[in-house]
Amino acid sequence: MNRIRLLVFNPVLSVLDYRLPPHLSVEPGSLVVAPLGPRQVLGIVWEPERLPGEEVPDAKLRPILEVLPVRPLAAPLRRLIEWCADYYVAPMNSVARMALGSMAALRGGGTTTEYRLSGLEPKRLTPQRAAAMDALHGEQASIRELAEYAGVSEGVLRGMVGAGILEPVTVDLDRPYPHAQADFAVPELSEAQQAAADTFVAAVKARVFQPFLLDGVTGSGKTECYFEAIAEAIREQRQVLVLLPEIALTENFLRRFEARFGTPPVLWHSSLKASERRRAWRAIVSGEAQVVVGARSALFLPYARLGLIVVDEAHEVSFKQDDGVRYNARDVAVIRARFEGIPVILASATPALESLQLAEAGVYRKIDLPDRFGGASLPDVQVVDLRKEVPERGHWLAPRLVAEMKARLERGEQSLLFLNRRGYAPLTLCRHCGYRFQCPNCSAWLVEHRLSRRLACHHCGHEVPVPDACPECGTGDCLVACGPGVERIADEVTEVLPEARVAVVTSDTLNSPEKISEFVAAAEQKLIDVIVGTQLVTKGYHFPELTLVGVVDADLGLEGGDLRAAERTYQQVAQVAGRAGRGEKPGEVLIQTRHPEAAVIAALVAGDRDAFYAAEADGRRDAGAPPFGRWAAIIVSSEDEAEARSAARAIGGAAPNLPDVLILGPAPAPLALLRGRYRYRLLINARRSAKLQDVIREWLGALSFPQGVRVSVDIDPYSFV
Secondary structure, eight states, X not given: OOEEEEEEOOSSOOEEEEEOOTTOOOOTTOEEEEEETTEEEEEEEEOGGGSOOOOOOGGGOOBOOEEOSSOOXXXXXXXXXXXXXXXXXXXXXXXXXXXXXXXXGGGOOOEEEEEEEOSOOOSOOOHHHHHHHHHTTTOOBOHHHHHHHHTSOHHHHHXXXXXXXXXXXXXXXXXXXXXXXXXXSOOOOOHHHHHHHHHHHHHHHHTSOEEEXXXXXXXXOHHHHHHHHHHXXXXXXXXXXXXXXXXXXXHHHHHHHHHHHSSOOEEESTTSXXXXXXXXXXXXXXXXXXXXXXXXXXGGSOOXXXXXXXXXXXXXXXXXXXXXXXXXXXXXXXXXXXXXXXXEEEEESSXXXXXXXXXXXXXXXXXXXXXXXXXXXXXXXXXXXXXXXXXXXXXXXXXXXXXXXXXXXXXXXXXXXXXXXOSSBSEEEETTTOOBOBOSSSSSBOEEETTTTEEEOTTTOOEEEOOSBOTTTOOBSOEEEESOOHHHHHHHHHHHOTTOOEEEESTTTOOSHHHHHHHHHHHHTTOOSEEEESGGGSSSOOOTTEEEEEESOTTGGGTTOOTTHHHHHHHHHHHHHTTTTOSSSOOEEEEEESOTTSHHHHHHHHTOHHHHHHHHHHHHHHHTOTTTEEEEEEEEEEXXXXXXXXXXXXXXXXXOOBTTEEXXXXXXXXXXXXXXXXXXXXXXXXXXXXXXXXXXXXXXXXXXXXXXXXXXXEESOSOOO
């Protein structure tokens, strides 16, 4: 009897034994199709000794149906899946699913049919067809994907195919990617850059696990340093993974990559078309994809011969997944590099405190780039105390900041205003009856977006048009916007500088690679005078004529009681400040605040990052907070508030009493209603010595909950809402 154990992708049953028919052969990591009741299920062959399961008599074993024609998941990736499931207290099959980024790709290559505009311009068009034609210029995809792009039904597009407005195109799913050339355009590096690059190149050649923290000020040329490590990996015919925190950063990175290596890298992120995703996955598995640049999910893909991992902007909060498997891609990247036996580079101008502590302890090797490339100087940072330099009534920009913007405009230079708040205003209310527009699905106000004339929830996506009258009292022309968002700041800039060309840069306005590319080109060609943006503009961009950065409200990030609020504020403001003076002209940064005495503001003005981090570390050490202690959260949710509260109380009532574990709660979450579900939280603070995951598994494993209740665990939480 040839018995095999499978990790199966079923929400209820995750481990099952099957019989291997004589005509089939498998090895650990093989992907197979097996019967489960009347259905079929995908499974991964796993080592039985590493995957506990219920022993079934041989006579009851059913044979697997098929072995899929793809390379088995290698042992290092299987060990990573096991580690993540154990560390993040997550189902193992949920972690493993992330390795199978394209289910369609498992069946092999072949061709598919996509559609594009044929160029035919009919004399008469229905409004829906006309709107679709406007939306689909330059697009090529499946009918379903084109319907999503255009916001019309698939039936409309099929009618356009019949009318000849859309034409079919046969696409080879396995067409090869152009090969990057290691020596296409070798840059001239500074002495410090060359020393860092040589260190990375040697590590790639050595093919051993070594974690690096590349700590360089903004504009110091960190990218050029790790590009040399990528070049060496290409020479060694090894694959490279570069993780970026935001898709919006990809466009700028791609341009720099193509200039250095002669061709773009292979992309992996959620906005890829199905055919692109399928092609990329198969190229990664075969080893044909040399360099993959992607979001955090790219970390779990089954690379054939991975030789280097780079995590750019490694401090970024967006590397933490906030639903499903709640992993931190920065930390998991280091673990994957350890299992693969390869170097990993964490690059940042403002590293996370956890990373700095690991470097201080000698776990990471720290590489410093303390100076900007080419002799450029760091910007001069000054505070605008809003208690003394008060903006005009109904305005948000202090007179000094407005004056400096005017001076830049007269000199033909560019300014950037940073406010990490999308939309026009965070709250809209009726001046007549006081009605406030709140999301029906979340404990959050609806944010007004005047560019698109909508009120939107930034948590669940609920949207409604801006009404002409108050829905509560019926009064017309009575709605008042409270507080500023970037759109309101942009309106104020247009009012005080009517001749300035203003661009609003947020995830709402730059929601595609094409729009990002257009923005970058316009800024570089000096077609924009003032950029008003959210955190999207705090990193990755290099505009030589941008000499002034204004932080509209530096206190905003300090609100909410987040453990890392001060650190995040420092990182965001330091990153956006780094956009100023990156060329030959010196830069200036004005930070508007009502708390100039706050430690984070004082550190930014003094340019004393080390003192800020030292004080932050002392505070965390006293509180037993990361990296000196451990945090974990248990989040309980249900569509029934009483059910959620009861389940949370049951968990709290069964909490273990341990000397090295402190359990707080349960309490209603700060965002008590999210996407229609009522939420309660418990927070666990444990010493480093505590076996935190084992405590949580034993604690929750002894309890049962109603079907409508979800209980999720967040190890090392970043979000406290």
